[in-house]
Amino acid sequence: MSKPALWTKDFIGIALTNFFLFMTFYFLLVTLPVYVLNELNGSETEAGLATTVFLISAILIRFVSGQWVEHFGQKRVLIASLVLFLAASTLYPFMNGLAALLILRFFHGIGFGMATTAAGAVVANIILNSRRGEGMGYYVMSMNLAMAIGPFAGLAIMNEWGIKTGFLVCIMIAAVSLLIGLSLKKDEVIQPPSGERFKLNVSPGHLIEKSALPIALTGLFFAIVYSAILSFVSVYAEELHLGSAAGYFFVVYAIVIVLSRPFTGRWFDQYGANVIIYPSIALFAAGLLVLSEAGGAALYLIAAGVIGLGWGTLFPGFQTIAISRARPEKKALATATFLSLFDFGIGFGSFVVGAAAAGLGFKTLYAVCAVYVLAGIIVYYFVQKTGKQPESSPL
Template sequence: MSDQQPRLWTRNFISISVSNFFLFMTFYFLLVTLPVYVLSDMDGKPAEAGLVTTVFLLSAIIIRPFAGKWMEKAGGAKILLFSLILFTGASALYLFTDTLAGLMVVRFIHGIGFGMATTATGGIVASIVPDARRGEGMGYFVLSSNLAMVLGPFLGLTAMQEWGMKTMLIMGLASSFIGLCAGLFVSVPREPGSSASSRVKGSFSFRELFEGKAIPIALTGAFFAIVYSSILSFVSIYADEAGLNSVSSYFFVVYAAVLLVSRPYTGKWFDLYSPNAIVYPAITLFAVGMLLLGSAHSALIFLAAAALIGLGWGTLFPSYQTIAIMAAPPKRRAMATATFLSIYDIGIGLGSFLIGMLAAKVSIGTIYFYSSIYVLAGIGVYYLLQGRKLQRGKQPEGVESM
């Protein structure tokens, strides 16, 4: 193997990462502001406020397997462009929607665009990142959505509070449009041996909507996503209960800062050694982070938990997505991405529902504390579903021996 590594930071990689960043910026703008908008401006009920997120995620989950199949037939570039146009168009429709029923329709359409676009970006990245740097490349790509997770809620809520909902919606439209513009600069290399004719041949089968080799690691990701959803949905409420409201807004800032510092190392270690060498320590760090979070009575412990969760879960998610992609044949990488994200999103949705029910009976701190045991049990789940397949000498397709 040559000492000189293949290039990672190409025009294609930068463009798709920028597009993904602004895609998720729009997502997080609306995730934190629309429920408030429904309650305050539309006189909606709490259940209806929750539906604006549920409808969006439901349509995204439904469309992803089809998007993966369409990418195999039409190519990634066409699906990416179509999905970004649809996503941007739906972003504009919010400005003309003043009824709850109309908002739900727009959310459903927007979710379709989001589901297709995230499937396309993930599949395209899988095809343009060099095999020898796949863990590193996927880590940096996922970091683009992690950064949006920090900036999006902060900017969205600030805009809504300072300038009103209409200004926030215009910001969301502008963010979508920038993502579309960045997507125009992406060109997708054709897989060896593929052609337009070969992509359209063959009869349709429901099984073709999923990549079977990606299901084990996708189920593992969904297992951990149940806990991660509790952080997304309830960490701010927990901070208020624990008297840590003054530092609650810094949780995801610390989370992202740790990701930025650790990403150059964790991605390279994934490529140099093996997925297992990264996954097992990351699960342990995630568990310790949840333990600290559940017992946090000071700002220092609260932010230390954020750092450990960022290092643990922030390393696990791109590692799992990379494993899903490497397990599939090159021509099925888009479908592997769709399968992984669909099952992962089911875990997020299920987790939000279950944690919400538990929070009505016990404190959120107690849920976080015992979640550390649940996460540790995930070591066994990962080993049984995926880890034992990745023992020495049994690395998934795409990982080179060093």
């Protein structure tokens, strides 16, 4: 019996929409701090606020955007959010003050939070259960590729042509994301109730999907350590005097994910989550340990590959479990719950890990992170033992 199709027009479309959405996010993530410091004469703390404000608004809006998806439909919310995301992107060239920039970042984060929630609901209903692990793995890979290409392109364009040109490129990327989103077909699984006015329900049961909460908290647990990679691996590379090799960490990371994805996603579907999750945790820890021992470019880039194989498999696995355990009409809320807690873990982790790095140094920090990740095996064991199992394939 042949497998159900995975690479449909809509699956490719939502993956590309997500890729260009995250391209814009990572492009600005690395260039805006430089813009705040050099063009707006801000401090390092003020430069950090440009990211913090964005993530705060994205997290907050996700708690209600799941309800919007349930009522108005996936595509309507997706298109509205992409329009808002593009509109905010067009205003960056006109921001000449820090206060105005931070207000813009807040609204840009709203568009991003809505779009990632709606896109997650769209892809969850496109992929059939029998190929959910494989499909979600490829979908998340679009974020991984954006994380490798976005910062590289952002810094290269800014250094060659200036930040204003970079802003124009962001506008074009956001526009492409919207155009591809418009090509997606209308909702099939979730339909907004006809004739019923939307009423926001702020009770915990409507802001958080209970079935996704255990695995979302597990994702938060690991996200705290992942923030040590996102926020400080480039600073660590400077400490090691790696020069140009430092910029290839996320390139190697992404290459390993691309090469491993056809196998890891398929194994999820065939053998279940545990067969993949436990080794992935061990690989993530091993990569952090190698990173702590790096003295040159070779071990540094080997660590990138091992971390890519470990964390690059864990993240889509956790998100897929969260979606699989939710009822069809609650998949958007499950996505919002998972991503909100994950982003909170990144934000909280950046603060905690930064404080720890100041006292321990990066080598010791990454060694401690490796032990922390291994302890996550216990966390996941109890979550998967007590949690409700998904209806068919765990992924």
